[in-house]
Amino acid sequence: xxxxxTIFVEMLQDSLEVGDASAHLTPDGLVDPAALEAAxxxxxxxxxxxxxxxxxxxxxxxxxAFLCAFVVLHTPxxxxxxxxxxxxxxxxxxxxxxxxxxxxxxxxxxLERILRVCWILSRHNAPRMAIAxxxxxxxxxxxxxxxxxxxxxxxxxxxxxxxxAAHMKPNKVSILHAGGLExxxxxxxxxxxxxxxxxxxxxxxxxMGSFDVVKVAIAKAGGVRLLLxxxxxxxxxxNVQLSGCSALRNLAINSRIRPQIGQAGVLAVSRIMxxxxxxxxxxxxxxxxxxxxxxxxxxxxxxVRCGVADRLLRVLRRHxxxxxxxxxxxxxxxxxxxxxxxxxxxxxxxxDCVIAVMTAMTRHTCVTCVQRAAARTLAAFCxxxxxRSCLLSSRRELHPVHVILRSMELNSESKEVxxxxxxxxxxxxxxxxxxxxxxxxxAVALLVxxxxxxxxxxxxxxxxxxxxxxxxxxxxxxxxxxxxFLGCLKGNADSPLTLLNPRLIxxxxxxxxxx
Numbered sequence: 010x011x012x013x014x015t016i017f018v019e020m021l022q023d024s025l026e027v028g029d030a031s032a033h034l035t036p037d038g039l040v041d042p043a044a045l046e047a048a049x050x051x052x053x054x055x056x057x058x059x060x061x062x063x064x065x066x067x068x069x070x071x072x073x074a075f076l077c078a079f080v081v082l083h084t085p086x087x088x089x090x091x092x093x094x095x096x097x098x099x100x101x102x103x104x105x106x107x108x109x110x111x112x113x114x115x116x117x118x119x120l121e122r123i124l125r126v127c128w129i130l131s132r133h134n135a136p137r138m139a140i141a142x143x144x145x146x147x148x149x150x151x152x153x154x155x156x157x158x159x160x161x162x163x164x165x166x167x168x169x170x171x172x173x174a175a176h177m178k179p180n181k182v183s184i185l186h187a188g189g190l191e192x193x194x195x196x197x198x199x200x201x202x203x204x205x206x207x208x209x210x211x212x213x214x215x216x217m218g219s220f221d222v223v224k225v226a227i228a229k230a231g232g233v234r235l236l237l238x239x240x241x242x243x244x245x246x247x248n249v250q251l252s253g254c255s256a257l258r259n260l261a262i263n264s265r266i267r268p269q270i271g272q273a274g275v276l277a278v279s280r281i282m283x284x285x286x287x288x289x290x291x292x293x294x295x296x297x298x299x300x301x302x303x304x305x306x307x308x309x310x311x312x313v314r315c316g317v318a319d320r321l322l323r324v325l326r327r328h329x330x331x332x333x334x335x336x337x338x339x340x341x342x343x344x345x346x347x348x349x350x351x352x353x354x355x356x357x358x359x360x361d362c363v364i365a366v367m368t369a370m371t372r373h374t375c376v377t378c379v380q381r382a383a384a385r386t387l388a389a390f391c392x393x394x395x396x397r398s399c400l401l402s403s404r405r406e407l408h409p410v411h412v413i414l415r416s417m418e419l420n421s422e423s424k425e426v427x428x429x430x431x432x433x434x435x436x437x438x439x440x441x442x443x444x445x446x447x448x449x450x451x452a453v454a455l456l457v458x459x460x461x462x463x464x465x466x467x468x469x470x471x472x473x474x475x476x477x478x479x480x481x482x483x484x485x486x487x488x489x490x491x492x493x494f495l496g497c498l499k500g501n502a503d504s505p506l507t508l509l510n511p512r513l514i515x516x517x518x519x520x521x522x523x524x
Contacts, residue, residue, distance in 0.1 A: 105139040112148040117159070120152055124165035131172035138177075146173055146183050150192050160203055163196040167209035174216035181220045189217070190230050197235060204246045207239050211252035218259040228260060233269040236260075240277050247288050250281050254294035261301040270302065275311045278302070282320040289331045292324045296337035303344035318345050318358065325365045335369040336382045342366060343386030360399040363390045367412045380420050384429035387413070391436035401442060409437060410446040417455050424466045427459045431472040438479035447480050 108130075111123045127149065130136040153166040170189060173180045184190075197210040214232055218224045227233075236253050243249040257274060261267045278295050285291040299317060302308040312318075321341055328334035342362050366383045373379040390396050391409075400409050413430045420426040434452065437443040456473045463469050 105136065105143050105145070109140065109143045109145050109148050112145070112152050115152075116156060118161075120156060121159065121161040121165050124149065124152065124162060124169055128165055128168040128172060131169055134176070137173060137175070137180075141173060141177075141180055141183070146170075146180065146189070147187050149173075150184075150187050150189055153192050153196065157195060157199060160200050160206060163200060164203070164205045164209050167193065167196055167206065167213050171209060171212040171216045174213065178220050181217050181223050184217060185223050185226055189213075190223075190226060190232075194230065194232070194235060197239065201239070201242060204243055204249055207243055208246070208248045208252050211236060211239060211249060211256045215252060215256035215259055218256055221263060224260055224263050224266065228263070228266040228269060233257070233260060233266065237270070237273050237277060240281070244280070244284060247285060247291055250285060251288075251291050251294050254278070254281060254291065254298050258294065258298040258301050261298065264305070267302065267305055267308070270308075272311060274298075274302065275308065275315055275317075279312070279315045279317055279320060282317070282324060286323065286327055289328050289334050292328060293331075293333045293337045296321065296324065296334065296341040299341040300337070300344040303341070309345055313345060318342070318362065321345070322361055322365050325369065329368065329372055332373050332376045332379050335373055336376075336379045339366050339369055339379070339382040339386045343382070343389050346386065346390050359390055359393060359396050360403065363387060363396060363400065363409070364403070364407060366390070367407050367409060370412050370416050371407070374415065374419050377420055377423050377426065380416050381423060381425045381429070384413070384416060384426050384433065388429045388432040388436065391433045394439075397437060397440055397443070400437070401440065408446070410434070410443060410450055410452075414447075414450055414452055414455060417459070421455075421459065421462065424463050424469050427463065428466075428469045428472050431456065431459070431469070431476045435472065435476045435479050438476060444480045447476075452480070453477070 108123065108126060112120070112127070115123050127140060127145065131140055149166050149169050153163055156162040170184060170193065174184055193210055193213050196206055200206040214227060214236065218227050218232075236257050240250060240253045240257075243253075257270060261270055261274075278298050281291060281295050299312060299321070303312060321338055324334060325338045325342075328338075342365070346359065346362060366386050369379055370383045370387075387409075391400075413433055417427055417430045434443075434447055438447055456477060460470055460473050
């Protein structure tokens with residue numbers, strides 16, 4: 010709605026019941042620009058950036074206008090400029106009480122607007138807590154139950170619920186105990202062809218399903234089947250696919266729920282990856298779902314048979330510069346390549362996976378989450394002798410030892426990256442050519458530095474020592490290793506390294522001649 014329309018003032022009078030709003034009108038009946046500027050400034054100081062952007066373009070949606078009017082009318086002017094305060098203190102405490110009262114006393118379009126205000130405000134943690142403390146969850150559920158015939162009320166209410174459930178376990182349980190699942194299911198089933206309602210419903214189930222107690226309740230009530238049906242019905246809607254995938258992934262974390270997803274879930278995720286190849290968010294969600302499903306042998310084998318590994322490779326190549334997709338894609342490949350990748354059909358196919366993972370490592374050298382996922386996956390694939398043989402012939406194009414050592418050098422503070430990289434190198438070191446490459450490219454110094462930096466991490470120390478043992482026939486730098494190790498043992502009797510004395514002594518004695 011354009012700024013000059015009188016809907017803004019009508020909402021001030023009718024929806025908010027504030028009496029005569031003629032002061033906001035110019036002589037010709039249009040909204041006073043000064044009043045609008047005051048509203049813009051109020052929202053700006055309260056960090057409503059998106060809403061301010063719309064207002065400053067003089068394009069006023071009814072939802073934004075309503076939020077603007079509500080916040081301005083129920084926030085004392087002296088609080089407009091208190092931007093240094095925590096978010097919860099920028100509002101008058103009565104704002105949330107009035108808001109919840111209006112949820113109960115309104116209906117139709119006014120109720121929809123009120124619920125949308127709840128939706129927008131509850132994106133922030135402090136208003137979310139304040140609205141819940143005023144009984145907002147119960148009031149929203151009651152309003153949705155009483156207004157099932159309004160798709161707009163259902164959509165706005167579902168969005169409010171998904172925000173209430175975000176990152177707050179008490180709210181998730183409160184929604185469950187107040188009959189929230191039945192309300193969500195009723196809305197999704199009543200408006201099965203409405204993409205807005207389905208997106209919000211999937212989002213609500215996603216956020217609620219991140220807590221195990223609620224997750225089990227969703228599954229028992231038929232939530233898995235409902236999500237799969239939604240994904241099948243709205244194949245062309247990106248937002249529904251994204252929310253639905255994420256919701257299924259949260260449910261699939263529970264191994265007892267996972268079988269309910271079945272072959273239909275495998276086919277759905279395979280289709281989603283093909284249909285929405287260009288959308289990074291959908292692909293990231295799909296990769297996360299694949300990783301979770303692949304924790305079960307039956308699902309992993311079924312996805313391999315459906316060609317999911319090839320689709321993952323296409324996704325990684327298409328979104329090579331998107332860290333989130335690279336991290337999730339590498340994790341998914343690692344899950345599919347469990348047992349050294351032997352579930353994948355052939356050594357060349359497994360080699361393609363390794364090259365994709367190494368490409369992710371080279372393109373995102375300092376993104377720790379990508380390096381962690383890629384290194385873990387690379388270690389799993391390098392356990393396969395056939396993969397190691399193929400890597401020998403391809404190392405001129407993308408040398409695995411160079412890629413791994415570079416990752417260790419740039420991510421030296423990450424214990425997970427160092428441990429997984431050392432594990433991958435230990436597998437590669439079973440080949441003499443790789444042994445020479447590892448030593449010649451400075452691995453010894455990186456391993457010693459890693460042990461010295463992370464002495465308290467026993468798993469990392471063991472893995473580094475295992476790699477040193479694997480390449481011990483190359484004597485470069487062994488005097489330095491001996492001094493570092495013996496210095497650690499002598500200087501700190503409580504060090505975890507003291508538990509490794511026999512193994513350390515064997516390593517040192519084998520090369521340095523010290524018993």
